[in-house]
Amino acid sequence: MTATSATSAMTTTPTAAGVVDAVKVYGSGDTGVRALDGVSVDFPVGRFTAIMGPSGSGKSTLMHCAAGLDTLTSGTAHIGDTELSSLDDRRLTLLRRERVGFVFQSFNLVPTLTVAENITLPLDLAGGKGDPEWIDALIDVVGLRDRLHHRPSELSGGQQQRVAVARAFAGRPDVVFADEPTGNLDSRSGGEVLGLLGRAVRQTARTVVMVTHDPVAAAHADEVVFLADGRLVDRMGSPTADKVLDRMKAFEVPS
């Protein structure tokens, strides 16, 4: 399989997160669905990786398991050096708020909190202050300084996603997972959010893992990994929208 050689070529750089022989089965027995069927993949530090694949390929499951939101049936997942399967719910929660950032497709913000409070929510939950200069800089990067005391309901969809990006990076996490972050946005707002993610990786050496089905979004990444039927089928460095689209089309042609 081509994927195996691609993986071994990448092991020289340190990894921010990853899974080894990840298997996830939903249900049991004959009705069981293998959402992940022996996936091994590393997300290197300082890289922007996109996970692509058709619906039902297991890309969201992969992200959930790698981020500690879901547990694997077998195999291992790790954030940095920490093996996730050994952690209980409390430790997983603490790990998420200290070392992982999240951007979801929608409903990213707590409606009762202001923009500023949403950004510092993980830090506040941890009871810490974080790094005020870093957060201040983040607010400028996402361009929301004049909206800090607004409620999420007073923001546009694009603005809301930018707040979510700021929150994801506020605690300087090891890795930020983004699940279809532009799925509900028009192309201009989507472009802004993707630009933010890319800049965060390149300028501040953060790690981003993004699940998407949009080739244009995937083109913002440093590398794209392709999933199909719960298996890792390909990796592509320096993607462009056209190359990604071509590769995706290949899945749809029955082999």
Next chain:
Amino acid sequence: MNASVSLSVSSLRAHKRRLAGTFLAVFLGVAFLAGTLVMGDTLRAGFDTMFGNATRGTDAVVRSAEAITTPGESEGVREPVATDLVSTIDKVPGVAAAAPNIQGAGQLVGRNGDPIGGQGPPTLAGNWISDPELNAYQLAEGRIPQRSGEVVIDRGTAERGGLAIGDTTTLRTPDPVKVTIVGLATFGGEDGMAQVTFTGMTQADAEKYLTARPGEAAGIQVRAGPGVSQQELVDALTPVLPKGVEAITGQESAEENTDMISSQFLSVFTTFLLVFSGVALLVATFSIHNTFAIVVAQRTRENALLRALGASRRQVTASTLVEATAVAVTASVAGLAGGIGIAAGLQALFPAIGFPFPEGDLVISALSMALPLVVGIGVCLGSALLPAVRAGRTAPLAALRETAVDTSGASRLRAVTGLGLLALAVGVTVSGVLLSPSLWLAGTGAVLALVAFVVLGPVASTTAVRILGGPLDRLRGVTGALARRNALRSPKRTAATASALMIGVAVVSLFTVFGASLKATMDQTVSRSFAGDVAVSTPSFGAGGSGLSPRLADAVQRLPEVDTAVGLGRGVAEVDGKGRALTVTDPLALERTFDLGQIRGSLRDLGTDGIAITEKEAGKQNLTTGDRTRLTFTDGRTETFTVRAVYGQSELAGDYVITRDAWAPHRTQDADTLVAVSFKDGVSTDTGKAAVEKAAQRYGDPEVQTRDEYARSSAGGIDMMLTLVYALLALAVLIALLGIANTLTLAIHERTRELGLLRAVGQTRSQLRAMVRWESVLVAAFGTVGGLVLGGFLGWVLVKASDGASDSAFAFAMPPLQLAVVALVGLTAGALAGLRPARRAARLDVLRAIAME
């Protein structure tokens, strides 16, 4: 099946849990109501049977025709009849047997030295009637009294006092009499007549100790010979009876007894319970309304879709109402069954705790079946009506909109209406309390105040939660801030949830304030009008106890430490045709131990034809010193008295005072209710008290209390009442808490995605639980504070209105400690109500919550 109905059925099936709170609220309220009604009927029927059994052998009762009834007493005082009338009656054809019935007060002392009973039900003593058919009590063990000093007592009293056949103890009549128990009796098959204690003695003893003059009895019981009906017997007796004496049938007499128990005890008891089931149901109304309002709000999209697909308004409204009806009917039926169960349980429980309620089958009348059902269903449907109409009004377009956040609570119109109502309420109340005292106005004002509070709730909730939750942000960081903002989310919902608790807490604080005020009033009365050093009284309350020996005051007076000892006895007479309580005492000594205020005339020479009256009563009857007034006594004699003194204060001394000499010809069983003692100069309270205690030992060892102790014990009954009230209100508070828990559960269901997000970005389970709990505490705090304010105000209204409407001056008191306890209980209860919703919220699956669309 009709479309609305099938929609409701499927909705009910899908959301069983959501309506569990509503079900419980209706269930509890209806069960309480049904239980009260069934228990009331059962007790009444039980007493009927018991009296019927006990007096089955008595075919006629001969007694004085006239009774003098004083205000606040249900049983009149009758003049005794001569016992030798028995021999006349015995000769009347158709009479099989006749026996005098001598009755008085006699309190037994138990094995441990404490008097038995006396807290409410009467403590009776009488002659043991040897004809078993005529005696209401039946000898169960031992033998009947034959020699002086031998008595039969009812088995219930024997058990309570730890007494057995052969024991010797003291009977206070009120003079202590040494008695030996020779037999135990039952009453109508029961161990006793409820909590009433009975001591049966020989006729000679009874005449000696229980009547003012030997040869008199309360009445004469007569048994008819074979073939003579009760009415025939009465007809035969009537011609031979002297003037002023009547004969009534045994059945009439039994009915009178039952009515007396009914009006004295059962009706009060049942009414009391009904009021509290009313409060519980009112609280339930708020909880139920809130549940349906939330359910309808959550279903906006679903209803809008139905409307878009062509369902009519009526169909959507009907489907919600059908759902409410289903809950109402099942909960009410279950509540009815539960109530009958409660009544059956209590019937079994009471004898177990030594309260011999009459046995018998449960009496379930049509009314006690119908009323709880109608009320339960009415409350539930009434509460659901508004939300159902709102459901029908859902615009089809609402299906396309994002679920709206409800901020309609704090509208300007509501604020203005609420404030207007509040101003009106305060205005009406204040004018009803202060300007022209009127209970009616004050009551209207109180109801208006309640309505104003409920209307203002949503407006006030925003500010109140912000203030109450202020410290939370600092104490609990982001968890506290989230809790506070969640509570602020829907002011209307928060207010409605809190309103239920508010009403419960308001009633609790109302009683707390009123109770404290009553105590303060007692205290004020004693400190204002009691000028003595110690008071001797028997610890009794209600109709029980036997009073104090009239010789006690004289004995105490002879002590070297004592300056004045005055005994206050009680008499009754009709003054100007109305029954009045008289204080029988030594007026001169009275003046020295009680502060009577300003006195016109003199108490010195009342003699046998003088009377002293309070200014207030004198004013009412247009009397002044030197005027004459006519007093009719229980023996039927009328005498003219001259008003020799008019005094200012009455609280402890009573409104009418006559001398012992004036009372002596008309007296019944002699007893003082209070002996007030003042010491000579230089005698310390402790020394004096010890001396009085020693002297009192020979007179049945009544309690000797200092002024403070006396004031406190006068208020003892209030604490008992408050305890009962608190126990009954616990149910209303429980229903309110179910409401809070239910609202929270529904809110959590609504916020599933948000909770999932919080968990994803690092909120731990314990933080999530704390957040939900604090929200619950905040809502409870709002309800509690509102309830305290409202209850305090209503308490003030009640005290002031009572002050204006009654003769005696009422003091108003706010008990800070008790109210703080009420507040603490409210908050703790809020935390408890949040426990289950918090646990459920914490069990939430993060992934599913995030994925939920």
